[in-house]
Amino acid sequence: MEVCYQLPVLPLDRPVPKHVLSRRGAISFSSSSSLFGCPDPRQLSQRRGAISYDSSDQTAVYIRMLGACVIFKQLFSRDVRVRSRVGFEPERRGSHPYLYIDFRILHSCPESVGPVCSRKVRRLLSFQRYLHCSRFFRGFPPQNPLYILDDDYTGQAKCMLEKVGNWNFDIFLFDRLTNGNSLVSLSFHLFSCFGLIEFFHLDMVKLRRFLVMVQEDYHNQNPYHNAVHAADVTQAMHCYLKEPKLCKSLTPWDILLGLLAAATHDLDHPGVNQSFLIKTNHYLASLYKNTSVLENHHWRSAVGLLRESGLFAHLSAEDRLKMESELGSLILATDISRQNEYLSQFRAHLDREDLCLDDAGHRHFILQMALKCADICNPCRTWELSKQWSEKVTQEFFHQGDIEKKYKLEVSPLCDRQLETVADIQIGFITYVVEPLFVEWARFTDTRLSQTMLGYLGLNKAGWKGMLQGQAVSGDDTDPAFEENDPDTLPQESREL
Numbered sequence: 001m002e003v004c005y006q007l008p009v010l011p012l013d014r015p016v017p018k019h020v021l022s023r024r025g026a027i028s029f030s031s032s033s034s035l036f037g038c039p040d041p042r043q044l045s046q047r048r049g050a051i052s053y054d055s056s057d058q059t060a061v062y063i064r065m066l067g068a069c070v071i072f073k074q075l076f077s078r079d080v081r082v083r084s085r086v087g088f089e090p091e092r093r094g095s096h097p098y099l100y101i102d103f104r105i106l107h108s109c110p111e112s113v114g115p116v117c118s119r120k121v122r123r124l125l126s127f128q129r130y131l132h133c134s135r136f137f138r139g140f141p142p143q144n145p146l147y148i149l150d151d152d153y154t155g156q157a158k159c160m161l162e163k164v165g166n167w168n169f170d171i172f173l174f175d176r177l178t179n180g181n182s183l184v185s186l187s188f189h190l191f192s193c194f195g196l197i198e199f200f201h202l203d204m205v206k207l208r209r210f211l212v213m214v215q216e217d218y219h220n221q222n223p224y225h226n227a228v229h230a231a232d233v234t235q236a237m238h239c240y241l242k243e244p245k246l247c248k249s250l251t252p253w254d255i256l257l258g259l260l261a262a263a264t265h266d267l268d269h270p271g272v273n274q275s276f277l278i279k280t281n282h283y284l285a286s287l288y289k290n291t292s293v294l295e296n297h298h299w300r301s302a303v304g305l306l307r308e309s310g311l312f313a314h315l316s317a318e319d320r321l322k323m324e325s326e327l328g329s330l331i332l333a334t335d336i337s338r339q340n341e342y343l344s345q346f347r348a349h350l351d352r353e354d355l356c357l358d359d360a361g362h363r364h365f366i367l368q369m370a371l372k373c374a375d376i377c378n379p380c381r382t383w384e385l386s387k388q389w390s391e392k393v394t395q396e397f398f399h400q401g402d403i404e405k406k407y408k409l410e411v412s413p414l415c416d417r418q419l420e421t422v423a424d425i426q427i428g429f430i431t432y433v434v435e436p437l438f439v440e441w442a443r444f445t446d447t448r449l450s451q452t453m454l455g456y457l458g459l460n461k462a463g464w465k466g467m468l469q470g471q472a473v474s475g476d477d478t479d480p481a482f483e484e485n486d487p488d489t490l491p492q493e494s495r496e497l
Contacts, residue, residue: 161189164235165242167452168382171232182231183215184208187263190238194259199252201314210309217268217301224393225269230262232389236374237262245445246366249357257323258367261330262374264302269294272400274337275412292335299328326364333368334375336433342372343437350443366444373441379426379434379460380453386460394422423468430461 157177163169164186175182188211191197197204218227237258241250250258270277274293277285288296303324306312312320333342346369349355349362357363378389394414401415414425438457442450 157185161186164189164193165239167239167449168385169235170385171228171235172385172388175228175231180220180227181215183218183227183234183263184211186231187211187214187234187259190234190259194241194252194255196252196256196259200256200312202311206309206311210305210311211263213305213309214264214267214302217305218266219269219271222269222271223395223399224389225266225271225396229389230264230266232378233265233371233374234259234262236377237370239449240370240374243445243447243449245357245447246370250363250367254363254367257326257330258370260302261327261367261371264305264327265298265331265334265371265375266294267298267301267305269298271396272403273412276400276404279409292332292338295332295335296328299331302327302331329364330368330371333372336376339372339433339437342368343440346440346444350440355444369437369441369444373437376429376434376437377453379430380438380457382456383460383463386456387463390422390426390464394420394425397425421468421471423464423471426464427461427468430457430464435461 157174160169160174160177171182174186178185188208191202191207196202197207214230215227218225218230220226240246241255241258274285274290276282277293278290282293284297285293287293306324312323315323345365349365355362355366357366378386378393380386381389397412397415397420398417401411401417403409404411404415414420435457438450438453442454
């Protein structure tokens with residue numbers, strides 16, 4: 001956010017410190033009448049020629065810059081806005097709060113066009129960046145760029161990260177504590193906890209840059225398929241990787257792939273499903289020939305960010321290609337249309353009892369199943385968390401249905417807010433998709449965690465059935481959790497109709 005402050009001139013003449021006058025671009029207003037023919041330094045400030053760069057002028061009156069944006073009306077006859085991020089540098093010497101100024105930027109600004117609405121000149125910054133910016137202009141030294149969390153929230157967020165392996169981890173609370181940076185903070189922490197940074201000799205700056213790019217490529221306007229969902233899946237994946245049966249068998253390579261796939265599995269999701277892209281002749285549907293359209297896009301987007309960040313540039317070309325290929329194999333497994341294919345294969349392995357985690361191929365298959373579980377584990381969370389996720393995904397479905405109605409398209413299943421309710425959708429989802437998968441996962445790793453997930457799954461299913469019965473008794477078929485959305489707001493990737 002840009003905040004404009006009036007630039008004050010100090011009322012008294014006093015000598016300018018030598019370290020100020022010796023600096024490049026130091027501003028001083030000379031009170032010497034021999035130079036400007038005016039005895040009053042306040043009047044000098046109204047003149048464009050009242051700038052002195054003479055380091056010997058010890059009688060000049062000097063000013064100091066305040067705030068993130070300055071209206072330099074006293075210096076010029078026109079209004080000039082100076083952005084906080086351009087033209088200023090931190091003071092490198094001493095603790096005095098003077099700032100460098102690039103005068104080329106001042107002179108390059110357009111002529112004043114009168115007062116501008118604050119909403120138009122305001123720059124949307126995350127709370128985290130605003131805090132860092134404000135600390136900078138208050139004279140605090142710059143923070144270490146490797147710090148992921150704001151100082152104001154480090155304590156609470158770190159307390160949560162200490163329990164990141166707890167299945168009741170509240171990702172919504174963690175996202176608030178990290179000012180919307182849950183995916184970056186969580187992923188960086190897990191990379192560190194698993195020792196991946198040291199094992200693969202990762203550059204922490206490149207790692208953070210990669211994670212920031214990943215987080216920014218998720219669409220925050222999506223109610224469900226956003227960076228918070230990716231962080232939630234990554235946290236669930238961490239819980240599965242710590243299961244005894246996997247923990248003692250997985251290699252650092254497997255763990256790295258698992259975390260990367262979880263963080264990027266829905267990268268650049270447009271907020272609509274594959275059938276919508278196909279029926280609207282979207283270019284992605286044509287590119288991937290109507291097969292796993294979104295999953296292919298998520299994978300290719302992840303590969304693009306890996307290459308752009310150079311995170312694994314120090315590895316051999318063969319290893320990089322292998323990583324990209326296996327990452328794609330994991331992400332493509334999240335295609336819900338292939339659920340029965342993977343579930344049948346998983347059930348057959350369990351029936352034959354031939355899964356051997358010493359085999360790289362079997363370990364990779366288990367990572368695929370773990371990612372599938374993490375992707376749809378919301379009904380296995382506590383009711384408070386599960387209900388929030390259910391409402392968000394249904395809101396996204398209904399928004400797609402509104403768009404399809406507006407453009408006279410066939411409304412996709414589960415997307416008609418007049419025919420469907422959250423309870424109906426969740427009961428069917430749990431019965432036919434989630435429950436069969438987690439029953440088989442519990443067969444594979446019969447642990448306290450797997451039994452806990454099945455327990456929550458049963459309770460949540462009963463909760464939705466009870467809610468459905470309550471709606472039937474009251475005769476209210478509408479769900480108050482959803483209001484009509486504006487169908488004019490099309491998803492970013494789905495405006496080609």
